[in-house]
Amino acid sequence: MAYDAVLVMSFGGPEGPDDVMPFLENVVRGRGVPRERLLAVAEHYLHFGGVSPINQQCRDLIDALREDFAANGVDLPIYWGNRNWHPMMADTFAQMRADGIQNALGFATSAYGGYSSCRQYWEDIAKATEAVGEGAPRVHKLRQFWDHPGFVAPHADALRDALATLDPARRDTTRIVFTAHSIPTSMAATAGPSGGRYEAQLHETATLVADGLDLPWDLVWQSRSGPPQVPWLEPDVNDHLTALAEKGVTDVVVSPIGFVSDHLEVVWDLDNEAKETAASLGLGYARAGTPGHDPRYVAMVRELVLERLASSDEGAPFTVPQPVCVSAPAQRLGNLPVWDYCAVDCCRPPARPSSR
The missing domain is CATH 3.40.50.1400 (Rossmann fold)
Structure with missing residues (x-):
């Protein structure tokens, strides 16, 4: 399987006061969260002028990744799509299709397993693929990296x-x-x-x-x-x-x-x-701080990409991934099993009870 791009996938966040409530409504869509709760959370964002730091942090990470890729001979363009705010995943998929991207690797800005941190990104990919329709790029998510x-x-x-x-x-x-x-x-x-x-x-x-x-x-x-x-x-x-x-x-x-x-x-x-x-x-x-765009974290993303490129079969068709346990990932410090792809029944969201 030949990959021709990397997609950074993140949660997204508002970038001004007028964005805050529409963003929060995207986050909780279908969950029955009372508006009073949304207004309370909105105050957290408005405390910072309605701007979440996350989008700028993604931009900084992508800029650092582009420099790192260029310095280390990784010739793959980098795109960015969010779950809940612009740039939305479907819009990014449409741009990738227009650019001729066919097969991409998706890096999610979450290190761990679980529904919101892993499986939901697979769902985001599926929704964006359906929204874009014929010719949408096919995306495989990179593995979890909690112990990298x-x-x-x-x-x-x-x-x-x-x-x-x-x-x-x-x-x-x-x-x-x-x-x-x-x-x-x-x-x-x-x-x-x-x-x-x-x-x-x-x-x-x-x-x-x-x-x-x-x-x-x-x-x-x-x-x-x-x-x-x-x-x-x-x-x-x-x-x-x-x-x-x-x-x-x-x-x-x-x-x-x-x-x-x-x-x-x-x-x-x-x-x-x-x-x-x-x-x-x-x-x-x-x-304590977080990795942000620390050079070691940036290099980790490149290493995850190269790890997948090294294990992919150039001649194989791009199919729906099956659950695979990564037996010997290139870089890790822990002992828990590392999963490349999740099974279809893995990490399902809990049933959503009524909030009334």
Whole structure:
């Protein structure tokens, strides 16, 4: 199979006040989320002028990728399509078709397995393909990368840099708090050959990022949404900070290993809400950064592309992928199975209960 482009696939975000509500309506379409909840979330975006950092972070990543590809002889154009805001995936597919692109590799800006972080990108590809129709480019998503050194190392260095800002005299009562986006417990428990791995992969990433630091750590959750009667992964980071303070912890360094860049759910939930919680509790607080467009992360994307190119059969037809376990990926640090393609029954979304 010959590939002729790379597609960066991301969540998308508003880029002005007038974008905020239409964007949020795209995000929750069909979920029955009350408008009052959307208005509350909209205030988080409006706090930053209605602009989410995520789109600019994607632009920065793509610029860095183009430089890296050119410097390393990877002659593939790079496109960008979002799930929830412009550039929308279907529009990008139409542009790719107009440019003569036939077979592309899709890089999703999410490191982990699960419905929203992996399977839904396959659904995005299918919807864009259907919308564009005949001649739409065919896209295969690259594998998950939670344990790739290009993802782990930037998180590890950012953790150490943040830790260095805290009082070393209180190191014995300092704790690391890793965070990731909470999801419904029913989604976390999804069956299937590559389903139900979200928590396990995050625990492995946390172990790798904290390696060499003689400090206790916890994995907790942030950014939950949906009806309060639906169970989501807990504890929430703010509740956890309260519990730590009650146990005598004096300082925390919060590392958002569930994220690849400092988009709105990081800068609002951690740099505002969690930071305010820590201050109210008298906790010393530092927040570690994310990979963003760190050169090692950028090189990781190239390595994932080359890994797939090396394993593809130039003469094979482009077909719907079947579930394949990657037995020997080129770069990895962990021990959990790495899945190249998900099975059709993997990581399905949970049934959506009524919010009434």
